[in-house]
Amino acid sequence: MYLSTQEELAAFCERAATAKVIAVDTEFLREKTYYPRLCLVQVAAAGETAAIDPILIEDLSPLAALLGDETVTKVFHACTQDLEVLLDGMGVACAPVFDTQLAAAFLGMRQQVSYGSLVEAYCGVHLPKAESLTDWSRRPLDPEQLAYAEDDVRYLPGIYERMMAQLVERDRLSWVAPEMEELADLSRIRRAPEEAYLRLRRAGSLTRRQLAIAREVCAWRERSAAERDLPRKWVASDEVVVEVCKRAPSTMERLRRIRGTDQISEREGRSLIEAVARGLACPAELCPKVSRHLRPSPETEGVVDLMYAVLRLVSERSGVATQLIATRDDLLEFLQDRGASRLSGGWRWELAGATLDRLLSGEVGLTVKEGRIELL
Secondary structure, three states, rough: OEOHHHHHHHHHHHHHOOOOOOEEEEEEEEEHHHHHHHHEEEEEEEOEEEEEEEOOOOHHHHHHHHHHHOOEEEEOOOHHHHHHHHHHHOOOOOOOOOEEEHHOOOOOOOOOOOOHHHHHHHOOOOOOOOOOOOOOOOOOHHHHHHHHHHHHHHOHHHHHHHHHHHHHOOOOOHHHHHHHHHHHHHHHHHHHHHHHHHOOOHHOOOHHHHHHHHHHHHHHHHHHHHHOOOHHHHHOEEEEHHHHHHHHOOOOOHHHOOOOOOOOOHHHHHHHHHHHHHHHHHHHHHOOOOOOOOOHHHHHHHHHHHHHHHHHHHHHHOOOOOHHHHHHHHHHHHHHHHOOHHHHHHHHHHHHHHHHHHHHHHOEEEEEEEEEEEEE
């Protein structure tokens, strides 16, 4: 059903509040803005499926109360963007959450399985993709659009029930729970502007001093983009930011020598130069450390290859996606400093870390039997 009035929303949320599990999805736009514009919220609860219109309904407090109820599990598929959109658009932090894409990686499916593939595997239903590029901000929405939107939550409650049964049967619920908690962690959803430089492309080419500048410049870009509600790349692209960090301009004349800065106003330009100056003034010991992936020696690379073969074997036997357990960088970190690796604790140690530790200690080896790798 399509809910476009305050009364309809309040009545639905009152009925949905009796459920212990609800399925949630969102439709939003952010191509031309910093903050995502929430256009539709789909909820499946207590046998009902609803498409809620946040553009036409001014007071979303009944929905916010439902989503913020810590006694109700919110089921999403690939929830990262949805959680950010709901936090920005409604000021609500959804917890606890259950992400079917993440759970699928613990149950023998690939790590980033699509929603359509999941529905086909669990429900035998093939979903159409005709509305995947819909402009959800345009009104009115037609029946085909609404049916497409509601399909995004219609099957999730049933999939959740089956997944929970499988996780319990395989004794993996304790593995999945901390991963789900991490997804809903507010510090993960909304990061401080001072951490934006960690996501800067080509940051690996910068020195520690230049990274200190990048920390200030990226924070400036985040705040400017948020204030003007523009995509950060419209304020300054990553390429421009990296070049600014390398040249460290101290005047508008020097800033304008960098290609791509013509879109930065005089006022913003002066603010940017002040950010550069703060980075230059940062004490040397407080400059961010350079994090570069040094190419391992041939001998080390060979050991990592052997470890990856064991990891693939563990993944095949357990049905847990290889990349969810560990990346090659994780394996290298485990080899160089086992105490600092995420493979050294929790379910990852239980599943793979202990075996890899025995491999590196010479207690186990690998062989080939009937064309397949086996542990000795």
